[in-house]
Amino acid sequence: MKVSQNIKVAVDAVVFGYSNKLKILLIQQKFGVNVNKWALPGGFIKDTETLKQAVIRELKEETGVKANYLEQLYTFGAINRDDRARVITISYIALINPKNYFLKATTDAKDAKWFNINNIPKLAFDHKEIIDKGLERLKAKINYQPIGFELLSSKFPFSDLENLYQIILEKKMDRRNFRKKMLSFGILQETSEFQKTSIGRPAKLFKFNETKYKELERKGFHFEIKFT
């Protein structure tokens, strides 16, 4: 097949994390015209790997993290998005709990670090645009899929879940209604454990029951959180 094309293909990952604030995982470039600039973890696809395998490999090499939740986001193909060559990049969203990983930058990355989403440095390429697209998807998706749990510890006080939604959606909500709705689904399980707090009474810990969720989903259940 003769196709004259001079285009390279890459993947990039928008990795969201949460610890009281919404965070994003960035790497500092070690080489190239963007040396020292911060950017999304990512890189060129190998001929023998799928898109998803490429993202997983790049994430591991450049940051040391392994995401359970990985979803294709959008493909960016503006002609001059990379000064070096025509590069089309397929972006992915990943959700992880920062506490579970020790960051470790190797290969093309000099450093890997979590940044508060409201305080990110100037980024290389069109990576700011990719993050904006990722944020838009995250905000839409936590309303109708229980993906928020990926960002929390396996056991968490209810207030963490509440705070997560408020932070991501950037709005205050009716806490009573939120709690009532969340518990009504039957996908949150009370544990017998408590989190010690410095003030007030200890908070009961909950966990997300994924098996139950999958079972309900098969029966046609739709997770849906609505704020007005």
Next chain:
Amino acid sequence: MKVSQNIKVAVDAVVFGYSNKLKILLIQQKFGVNVNKWALPGGFIKDTETLKQAVIRELKEETGVKANYLEQLYTFGAINRDDRARVITISYIALINPKNYFLKATTDAKDAKWFNINNIPKLAFDHKEIIDKGLERLKAKINYQPIGFELLSSKFPFSDLENLYQIILEKKMDRRNFRKKMLSFGILQETSEFQKTSIGRPAKLFKFNETKYKELERKGFHFEIKFT
């Protein structure tokens, strides 16, 4: 920049149309290992065009249609999806009204034809999978964005809109509630025209008021149709 990569990049379009049934626009391949097989319109990206420009060009060349509504769908990158080479394809959804176009196949296409979505021939590559993904997106999206109007004539009897939703969502709905809800948004405009019908009284024609919709959208209005 030295990147050793032997990957080609293409675009493919899932073009939906509607005339009593939901239709999809397919082309018959003129060349290659898949000669005579039906496939989605699409082809390789030129170095100097964006992804969207590539889809628009391919659609024009292979089918003669020009879509007003074009949205990126998903990027498919399985290693062996094309026997000839490693080809990654960025798929798009397009919505058009078949009545507005005379189909005309040129370049790589031998023929271009509308097929009922429930009666498509065996397709080349992974194009069936791409259509399934497109259908999933269409079904989700008509619930929260007024994209259905792209598929109708500019003036239509209310029953056409009703039928469109029922066909795409593959379910019967409460017609009274649907009508009430649709009209409550204020984005449908009654015209003074009627459609002659062979039986019963003539049906009043409506049109979608896009200006009004954009205005409402700016004020935070969310279009949402819900069936239970």
